[in-house]
Amino acid sequence: MTERMPRAAAAAPRRPRRGLALGVLVANQLLAGIGVATGMALAAILVADLTGVVAMGGLAQSSSVLGAAIVAIPLARLAIRAGRHVALAVGYGLAAVGALLVVAAAASGWAPLVFLGLAAFGAGAAAGLQARFAATEVAAPGFEARSMSVVLWATTIGSVAGPLLSEFGNEFGEGLGLPQLVGPFIFSAVAFATSTLLVATLLRMPRAGVLETDTVQTGSGAVSNDTTEGEASRLDDPAVGAADAPIGSFSALREAARSPRSLFAILAIVCSHTVMVGVMVMTPIHMTQHGLSLSLVGLVLSIHILGMYGASPLMGWLVDRVGSVRVVLLGAAILVSAAVIGILAPGDDVLLVPLALGLLGLGWSAGMIGGSTLLTTSVDSRLRVPLQGATDAAMNVAAAASAALSGLVLGAFGFAGVNMVALLVLVPLAVVGLRLALSSRAVSA
Known part of the structure; x- marks a missing residue:
């Protein structure tokens, strides 16, 4: 019996370390928050200047939100097939490309391109929303909501720091010979590119959609405040839904x-x-x-x-x-x-x-x-x-x-x-x- 235990332990699949994964998600959410807030702080003014119509400025936010809606389902499917880290990397990568498209649109004066760029930019927000669900998948049983809330809390720092960088980003862009209000999107592109590399190289997650609660056998039959008896029996059986x-x-x-x-x-x-x-x-x-x-x-x-x-x-x-x-x-x-x-x-x-x-x-x-x-x-x-x-x-x-x-x-x-x-x-x-x-x-x- 003593000879079998090491073999069984060696055969057991290695689970990603929860603390490391949660730390990467928090750091990444901070960067993504900076990326979103830095660019979007001036997006409406930039669109109004490019189009010459003040009312068109309101479409900047709508383009970004619709972009987030369009990619939400494909990113979820990608998370199932390839893992959360791949889906998040693709979302942040699209946002980086979107920020560069906005820069190209402003430099060329071609207004339609800016809306395409802002739609791709919205993929960063969609990835940030998916990160809150990823946090529950690396949480200890009973701490799912707290893990989610910590990842969302990191957005506070990025959302506050982003607009503060807008003026510096504008000056940086003008120093490169770009039009006004374009420089912050360069900062956004850098922030999202860093996010892409971070999750692609360091983030390792369990299979998307699987919680610790799904695999831990409680034995006591205790359930959470929000779980009925039927749901508890389903959650206690990790094989349910797998096949x-x-x-x-x-x-x-x-x-x-x-x-x-x-x-x-x-x-x-x-x-x-x-x-x-x-x-x-x-x-x-x-x-x-x-x-x-x-x-x-x-x-x-x-x-x-x-x-x-x-x-x-x-x-x-x-x-x-x-x-x-x-x-x-x-x-x-x-x-x-x-x-x-x-x-x-x-x-x-x-x-x-x-x-x-x-x-x-x-x-x-x-x-x-x-x-x-x-x-x-x-x-x-x-x-x-x-x-x-x-x-x-x-x-x-x-x-x-x-x-x-x-x-x-x-x-x-x-x-x-x-x-x-x-x-x-x-x-x-x-x-x-x-x-x-x-x-x-x-x-x-």
Whole structure:
């Protein structure tokens, strides 16, 4: 027996080191945050200058968001076939190419090329979103949400540092003989190229979609706050879903939508992001229309970003402690509070408007982390990665539509109308949440 144990140990597959993988994801997210924020800080102004039409500047954000939506599902499929590190490297590599296309468009004066570049640039954001799911795959059992929140938190540093580098990047570009506002995209290209090399060479992950919970035999039969008995038996069996045929993203979305828990998770992600984007993009316009300074607008947006990413470790801790469903409901309540303040607050109120934007970011954080964790743990490994890709694609498409339509709503009904629409977007989440609560009570009875 003593002779067999070393052979069995030698035959056991080596698992990637969780700490190293999580550290690479955190460092990479910081670089990617710098890459996104450095370029996008001036993208709208650059597009307006190239096209000569101020209104076209708003399409800069839409092009990037749509680009993220387009690549979300292909990146998920690539993660299944080749591994998370390959999918992330391809996403960041596309973003680096997109940044160089923007530079080429500005240097040549060919405006259509800039929209293609910004669409490819959006692949960096899509890869950053996929990284949050990758963090759960290297987390110790019971720490999935906290690992996800740490990776999202790293985005805070990049999002703050990126705009601060814009002026220096502009001067650097002018020193190379490039037009104004182009230099920051060179910095973005360098940041994304570094991210590509980092994940391609150092990041090693388990098979995409497989959690530690899938392979650890608990023996005690204990389950998390968000896991039913049927789900627990599925998660305890790592063989479940492993032998099944691959499933497409939209098929995974249809199958998951039949479960109230999975549907609740999908709506938590999509609705939270749609509400956040729709209100956030119109807030600067609303503030400047009421005579507030650009410096105050920048401060309010900083408070908003701090609420989105700075509080993510707290949200991750809460999810692991009290459960995903409760945190999603908390996030929905916070988003409702933010919308109500936005409806009632005067446009020049220097206290209530920042409060509303801070709460908007905080509610997004709770909905995103709670919903993403619930989405990951409520389905088996066969559905997990395709469903993640489909959900991120739906989230970005909804956000692009929200950004485009919120301008029309602002013009017709004012900022109060924008926030009223935000409340309507949360209705499906509330309905499915009520259905989930009723079904849980029925099961308990």
